[in-house]
Amino acid sequence: MPQSLLHWLPEGTPTPASPEESRPFLGALLNAPGCGVALVDRELRPVWVNAALAALSGMEARAHLGRPLAELWPQVAPALSPLLARALSGEDVVEEPLSGVLSCATGLLHLRVGASPALNGGVLSGVVLWVRDETERVRAEQRLAEREAHMRGLADVACDGYFVHEGGTVIDANRALAHLLGHASPEEMLGRHVSEWVSPEFRQSVAAAMSRGVETPYELMVLRRDGQRLPIEVLAKHVTWEGRPARLAAVWDISSRKSAEERAARTEHFRDQLLGVMGTDLRTPLQAIQQGTGALQRLGGLEEPQRRLVGHMAQAARRMERMIHELLDFTRERLAGGLVMRPEPGVLDEVVQRVVEERRQAHPGRTLLLEKEGDLRGRWDAARLAQLTDNLLGSVLQHGPEDAPVSLRLTGAVGGVTLSVHSDGLVVPAEEHATLFEPFRRGRPASPDGLGLGLYIARQIALAHGGRLTVESRNHGGIRFIVWLPREAAAL
Numbered sequence: 001m002p003q004s005l006l007h008w009l010p011e012g013t014p015t016p017a018s019p020e021e022s023r024p025f026l027g028a029l030l031n032a033p034g035c036g037v038a039l040v041d042r043e044l045r046p047v048w049v050n051a052a053l054a055a056l057s058g059m060e061a062r063a064h065l066g067r068p069l070a071e072l073w074p075q076v077a078p079a080l081s082p083l084l085a086r087a088l089s090g091e092d093v094v095e096e097p098l099s100g101v102l103s104c105a106t107g108l109l110h111l112r113v114g115a116s117p118a119l120n121g122g123v124l125s126g127v128v129l130w131v132r133d134e135t136e137r138v139r140a141e142q143r144l145a146e147r148e149a150h151m152r153g154l155a156d157v158a159c160d161g162y163f164v165h166e167g168g169t170v171i172d173a174n175r176a177l178a179h180l181l182g183h184a185s186p187e188e189m190l191g192r193h194v195s196e197w198v199s200p201e202f203r204q205s206v207a208a209a210m211s212r213g214v215e216t217p218y219e220l221m222v223l224r225r226d227g228q229r230l231p232i233e234v235l236a237k238h239v240t241w242e243g244r245p246a247r248l249a250a251v252w253d254i255s256s257r258k259s260a261e262e263r264a265a266r267t268e269h270f271r272d273q274l275l276g277v278m279g280t281d282l283r284t285p286l287q288a289i290q291q292g293t294g295a296l297q298r299l300g301g302l303e304e305p306q307r308r309l310v311g312h313m314a315q316a317a318r319r320m321e322r323m324i325h326e327l328l329d330f331t332r333e334r335l336a337g338g339l340v341m342r343p344e345p346g347v348l349d350e351v352v353q354r355v356v357e358e359r360r361q362a363h364p365g366r367t368l369l370l371e372k373e374g375d376l377r378g379r380w381d382a383a384r385l386a387q388l389t390d391n392l393l394g395s396v397l398q399h400g401p402e403d404a405p406v407s408l409r410l411t412g413a414v415g416g417v418t419l420s421v422h423s424d425g426l427v428v429p430a431e432e433h434a435t436l437f438e439p440f441r442r443g444r445p446a447s448p449d450g451l452g453l454g455l456y457i458a459r460q461i462a463l464a465h466g467g468r469l470t471v472e473s474r475n476h477g478g479i480r481f482i483v484w485l486p487r488e489a490a491a492l
Contacts, residue, residue, distance in 0.1 A: 351382050379488050
């Protein structure tokens with residue numbers, strides 16, 4: 001093998017230029033790993049190949065010698081032959097890409113090829129061919145390109161636009177974002193700093209988010225090309241883009257959502273103001289009506305039709321008073337952040353017993369049962385708990401059948417006191433349980449004595465005491481409201 005190699009050394013080379021002791025180093029150079037080398041004669045037949053090229057070909061080095069390229073490497077010969085022909089004409093061929101199959105064992109390879117003419121005494125003897133395998137690098141670049149294409153595709157369908165920046169400078173953007181910001185094409189955005197589109201009052205916070213590498217969504221206001229302000233939401237992530245670290249930012253247009261939120265806020269504010277005005281301004285004429293009906297009832301001497309009429313007026317006034325109280329409670333809870341509690345020491349059964357007696361008088365044909373067990377003492381707002389009990393009991397009496405008894409049970413335990421209100425005749429579908437305590441509930445007709453706020457306010461009273469109010473369906477029929485209260489309610 002050394003003889004075949006040294007045959008390619010120029011004849012008559014002066015001894016100082018190529019001393020005998022340099023030949024082992026030259027052989028080591030040509031056989032160095034990582035780069036395939038072949039010496040090819042003028043008929044483009046290999047006369048020597050190194051171990052690296054033999055490994056790429058998948059055959060022994062001696063099997064290459066004297067064979068034409070079309071026989072050795074039939075798939076790459078059409079592309080390789082012109083390169084070698086250029087070298088035979090005296091040209092140095094450097095860094096030419098070439099892809100193909102050298103052997104079945106290695107499969108498709110991506111190579112970088114070079115060729116130089118070899119002279120012997122000034123006469124062209126053949127070509128020196130060198131081959132560097134770049135398959136892994138090319139495959140890595142292809143995988144990276146595929147991931148970037150996949151990422152672009154995901155961004156296109158998952159958001160209203162995206163861009164990639166490096167230190168704030170835009171290096172890529174999609175067409176959707178360009179159109180969102182009023183540009184004709186993404187190319188108009190490349191090379192520009194993202195701060196150009198950020199509204200002045202948000203530039204400092206956006207710069208801080210970019211410097212910290214924030215990876216949670218945040219909102220900001222941007223300026224379109226025409227000067228129009230546009231609210232957007234941004235979510236940015238660290239990515240590798242074309243082999244270097246960058247930031248991918250997904251953008252959502254939230255102008256519709258913001259408009260809807262503003263409309264809802266205006267509607268809510270208007271409703272709360274309206275409820276507040278109704279709850280306060282209606283009390284004065286109501287008090288006049290109640291005083292007048294009370295005076296008529298105390299006068300005496302009224303005939304039966306007149307007494308019934310005055311009684312109906314008094315009952316209507318009481319219903320109106322209940323509605324106003326509900327409106328006031330609802331407004332206070334929404335505007336002031338909760339109901340006002342004034343807890344004092346007391347016994348819960350006394351509060352519940354009083355409510356039950358009042359309801360018995362108002363519903364003489366209904367059966368109301370009250371059971372008590374354990375220590376029922378605590379520190380609560382008695383008036384509010386009476387309102388809670390009355391709302392629960394009134395809801396059950398209103399919606400339950402006339403002949404169904406209603407059971408109330410008070411149980412004292414170590415952690416607090418439980419009040420349950422149960423009716424076998426009242427059935428509420430399980431799918432309605434989640435909305436049962438919502439204000440102005442539409443799923444079931446509201447009581448004529450209220451506005452559909454009774455259960456909502458009852459739950460707010462329980463929550464204000466640090467307790468809870470739930471509802472459950474009984475296995476043998478009916479539903480049960482369950483109120484749990486701690487013995488100590490914090491004053492608000």
